[in-house]
Amino acid sequence: MIPVTQHHFRPGDPLFTQRTPRVVSAVKLHRRRDRDKAGRFLAEGPQAVREALAAGAVRELFVTESGRTRHRELLHGEPFSVVTDDAMDALADTVVPQGVVAVCDLLDIPLDAALAKRPRLVAVAVEIRDPGNAGTVLRTADAAGADAVVFAGDAVDPYNPKCVRSSAGSLFHLDVVRAPDAAATLAALRGAGLRTLATSGYGAADLDDLIDDGSLAAPTAWLFGSEAHGLPDELRDAADTAVRVPIHGRAESLNLAAAAAVCLYASARAHRR
Known part of the structure; x- marks a missing residue:
């Protein structure tokens, strides 16, 4: 709500300057x-x-x-x-x-408040440092119908101007959580009944197989690591399943935003079938 101290501008009113x-x-x-x-x-x-x-x-x-x-x-x-x-x-x-x-x-809420709403799809950005990537993950999660985005560990501030701009308004559509302890975040997600899936190029499970066996229909939290370093080993190992996105062509890998889109939309489709 805009405070009542702000007025409706009238012609002739002085303009605010850098020194106002x-x-x-x-x-x-x-x-x-x-x-x-x-x-x-x-x-x-x-x-x-x-x-x-x-x-x-x-x-x-x-x-x-x-x-x-x-x-x-x-x-x-x-x-x-x-x-x-x-x-x-x-x-x-x-x-x-x-x-x-x-x-x-600021819009963020505590993790326990977000989990109390019994979310079915959560994106967890673990130690993501690039604000453009973070904003794109927010926008993608919103488009896929996710309920919340968690910025875990030493992650970029979701209110960084570039992140806000890259989210294209999606920052205002879903629950935003800042959780500095990534390990505790993972434990809380699992405790709330969410299946935790860690993205990794070396994951034991193939995303196509999860799509085929129907397991993505369960409430899910996807963990995405930074583009430079990926997920920390201890967090990847602590998740329920490490998942790789199959590469059918000759590309070495997908970037963070593309991988997030593929994974979140796979869950979104499974939830709506």
């Missing part, structure tokens, strides 16, 4: 420590802002004069502050900003 205190405070949210301290993050661009508004997560809305015209439907009925182009450059993370940025409440 509310802009200064928002710009600090580019840093993870300031996001965690404030409990807020930035969502940039019309798609992310639209989904943030629909989720009721927006606390403050900034728009340029040109953006106010381009995004008229998005802003209809919403209080907002008009900022200078220089201020928008400071607020935005992109080289060519789209003219609208929202300050949003």
Whole structure:
């Protein structure tokens, strides 16, 4: 909910600049420590802002004069502050900003709260460091109908501006969990009745075989490791099954985002049959 201290902009009102205190405070949210301290993050661009508004997560809305015209439907009925182009450059993370940025409440919930909802499909990003990959996993999980995405271990912050942008609004559609202890996360997932499947190029089980034998119809948590190092050995070994995605052509492997899409959609199909 946007605070009542924010007003509806009227012609003639002064524009906010880079030095306006509310802009200064928002710009600090580019840093993870300031996001965690404030409990807020930035969502940039019309798609992310639209989904943030629909989720009721927006606390403050900034728009340029040109953006106010381009995004008229998005802003209809919403209080907002008009900022200078220089201020928008400071607020935005992109080289060519789209003219609208929202300050949003952090969305993550505790792991036990997410598991209490009895999810059937969970994506677990273990020590993924690249924010673009993390955002793509969020978007893919949302598209496949997953209930939650868990960022386990020393993983990238899902509220990193590039991650938020790469998720294309999906960050606002499912449960987001930050769980620094990956081993405890795995134990909790298994304790909640989820079958834990660890992706590995050397996994003993072939994804095609799991599709054929119907075992993917069970509630499942897929574990995906970083693109550079994969899953830690101890976590892969502790999962119920290590699964490899078959390579039928001559490619050496799939990248993280592609492997996540293949695995999550295989489970999604099994759940809907």
